[in-house]
Amino acid sequence: MTDANDKPELSEEELNARHADKMRKKKAARDKIMATKTIEKGLVIVNTGKGKGKSTAGFGMVFRSLGHGHKVGVVQFVKGRIETGERMALDRFDDLVTIKRMGEGFTWETQDRQRDIDAANQAWEAAKDMIQSGEYRLVLCDELNIVLRYDYLDIDDVVAFLKTEKPDDVHVVITGRNAKDELIDIADLVTDMTQVKHPFRSGVKPQEGVEF
Amino acid sequence: MTDANDKPELSEEELNARHADKMRKKKAARDKIMATKTIEKGLVIVNTGKGKGKSTAGFGMVFRSLGHGHKVGVVQFVKGRIETGERMALDRFDDLVTIKRMGEGFTWETQDRQRDIDAANQAWEAAKDMIQSGEYRLVLCDELNIVLRYDYLDIDDVVAFLKTEKPDDVHVVITGRNAKDELIDIADLVTDMTQVKHPFRSGVKPQEGVEF
Numbered sequence: 001m002t003d004a005n006d007k008p009e010l011s012e013e014e015l016n017a018r019h020a021d022k023m024r025k026k027k028a029a030r031d032k033i034m035a036t037k038t039i040e041k042g043l044v045i046v047n048t049g050k051g052k053g054k055s056t057a058g059f060g061m062v063f064r065s066l067g068h069g070h071k072v073g074v075v076q077f078v079k080g081r082i083e084t085g086e087r088m089a090l091d092r093f094d095d096l097v098t099i100k101r102m103g104e105g106f107t108w109e110t111q112d113r114q115r116d117i118d119a120a121n122q123a124w125e126a127a128k129d130m131i132q133s134g135e136y137r138l139v140l141c142d143e144l145n146i147v148l149r150y151d152y153l154d155i156d157d158v159v160a161f162l163k164t165e166k167p168d169d170v171h172v173v174i175t176g177r178n179a180k181d182e183l184i185d186i187a188d189l190v191t192d193m194t195q196v197k198h199p200f201r202s203g204v205k206p207q208e209g210v211e212f
Numbered sequence: 213m214t215d216a217n218d219k220p221e222l223s224e225e226e227l228n229a230r231h232a233d234k235m236r237k238k239k240a241a242r243d244k245i246m247a248t249k250t251i252e253k254g255l256v257i258v259n260t261g262k263g264k265g266k267s268t269a270g271f272g273m274v275f276r277s278l279g280h281g282h283k284v285g286v287v288q289f290v291k292g293r294i295e296t297g298e299r300m301a302l303d304r305f306d307d308l309v310t311i312k313r314m315g316e317g318f319t320w321e322t323q324d325r326q327r328d329i330d331a332a333n334q335a336w337e338a339a340k341d342m343i344q345s346g347e348y349r350l351v352l353c354d355e356l357n358i359v360l361r362y363d364y365l366d367i368d369d370v371v372a373f374l375k376t377e378k379p380d381d382v383h384v385v386i387t388g389r390n391a392k393d394e395l396i397d398i399a400d401l402v403t404d405m406t407q408v409k410h411p412f413r414s415g416v417k418p419q420e421g422v423e424f
Binding site: 034085 | 326
């Protein structure tokens, strides 16, 4: 294997030596940077954007935390029709995980705005209780951004709670597209899942294990 | 709750009726679109970008698939020092999941290019075996993009395999930043995890359940 950028061409041995040297420097630089990272704190984490992976990564973090034996809370603000995979996987962690789901599902399924507002408020009360209980290391507020976007919950209330009432050692993960700026402002970690390519465009339907 | 965009101001009842109507139309439009999605096939899924959530969403998809009772293969092309959370969570699915990890870890830890090339090739052989075995519904090639980026594996070989030798009913999930264009070209679903905000910038260290 040769590298077109190396001129004159190096022997495999020279290439390996050069690589080892480069990597040694990279590691030293990285170790030095990481040594400055000393703060431990509960984070507000936001997964937003139009692409796939917001809830998937949120649940990935849930499983990672469960793997460590942490107690985890999950509040589903929008009842997907098809999130069965996660639920069945979480069944194997029923000693560690508590799941709350809001009543009736997403607005364009129920078409009942007032019921959705009530359900969103109940779900948020449940999330606040979990976050403040001292029992959970991580609480996932799945699709909270959706109900915030529809103003079913007051963004100022949510932000004020996260800023002043969330205990220091609890991570809160919030998912859903169209995260509000006020939330992004106070979050510690924000990722925008950007859609590059999506199979629905080629007529592929939602599939078990991928979408649900 | 009032909406500043509605003029003249509507009563709560009118607002709810308007909402129900809007959502009914939205649902009808969505149902119509989804009815055209009829193809089922094993996808090539790529999670790339500089932001967090690539492997996390990859593992989220693994857990979702495991929740359905599917058999899943995981090949780790880069041995993280700290992916303990996922591993411990996967322990609860040892009836369904097979994990292979490449020998010795990431290049700037080992500084041994030839050993890393050998390990990458072994890991790719293991991944191909899993994909072709007919045993697994989903195979996660975690951080494959990293070894492709260093040209430890030939991108043309990998693309040719995925295009012509991957069975139709197997999903392959590939993670890692800097996905090569050749891979993006043949993938069905590509998401770029775009970093908006990262806590390392504020001196926060990698934490159990978040980074590992």
